[in-house]
Amino acid sequence: MVFDEILVAPSPTSENEARYRAKIDFVSPQSRRDTFDLEHECFLGVSLENRNFEPARFHSLLEWVSRRFLKCKILVGDSIHRLTLESCSRMPAQEAHDRALRxxxxxxxxxxxxxxAYQSNTQFEFITCHEIQQTPEYFAHHRAITDYFHGFPAFRESVESFGIRYHRNHWHMLSEGERAARLNNSSSYFIEEFAIFACLVNRGxxxxxxxxxxxxxxxxxxNKFPGVSKELESLCVVSIHFKKR
Structure with missing residues (x-):
């Protein structure tokens, strides 16, 4: 959720290809640190207008995945990005929606x-948040996670704290009303995102x-929020960082 230009991808044989190496930062739950790559398939989350998905870094992500998984869904965060555009760019809702999909x-x-360049090792396939959000399955997960958010203060506090950290660079410059609006948008973003992840877990x-x-x-x-979603509770999150070669 960082605003950067989307750049045209370089050739896989360009000098930019070897600029970064993707490495594991941490795995949650830690108990799956040595076993997650026994799975045949993963999904790779993509945040739009984010420097971590510029071509050189994206190359390193695909290289990392291709060494571990036979299949990978590349989840493009298009429809949920509208909330970032509304919140940080003050873009009208319909304009933000259209721009996010574009x-x-x-x-x-x-x-x-x-x-x-990596298809010989791994079957990569794009999937978008927008298409998942059109399914009845998504709405069921979204409703359940929303209910949990409103019913369990500790979970709500965790989600809102995550949102405040995202807005931390400008937080002191915002009015109370602007803070409330941004926090609401951030919470909506995370809840929508979690419901989408639950759909993918439900697909195996x-x-x-x-x-x-x-x-x-x-x-x-x-397992700090038992009952929020059996799908999310069974998800293994592999956090990656980049190291310059």
Whole structure:
């Protein structure tokens, strides 16, 4: 959820290919640290307009995945990105929605050649948040997680704390009303995201790879919020960081 330009992908044989190496930062739950790669399939979360998904880093992510999994769904966070645009760019809802979907299409178009370079090892396939959010399954998960959010203060506090950390650079400059609006948007974002992840787990994909941290999601994986979602509680989150070569 960081705003950066989406760049055109370089050729897989370009000098940019070897700029970064993807490495494990941490795994939640820790008990799956040495076994998560026994799974055949994972999903790789993509945040739009985020420097971690510029071509050189994206190359390193695909390389890391291709060494461990036979299949990978690349989950493009298009529809949920509208909430970031509304919150941080003050964009009207419909304009934010349309732009978010367009950014998702642009990302997929710009990175097809990068993905093709790794298809011999791993079957990569794009899937979007928008398409998952059209399913009855998604609405059921979203309703259940929303109810848990409103019914369990500790979970709500964790989600909201995550949102405050995201907005921390500008938090002191915001009015009380702006803080409340941004916090509400951030909480909505995370709840929608969690419901989408639950759908993927329900389809048999129990390992998520992401270059960054999900503190609340890691806590769920560590069983700190029992009952929030049996799917999320069975999810293994592999957090990645990049190291320059």
């Amino acid at each position: 950014l998702g299409r642009d990302f997929m178009d710009a990175n097809r050649d990068i993905i093709a 994909i129990t390992v998520m790879v992401y270059p960054g941290s999900f503190s609340t999601l890691a806590d769920i994986a560590d």
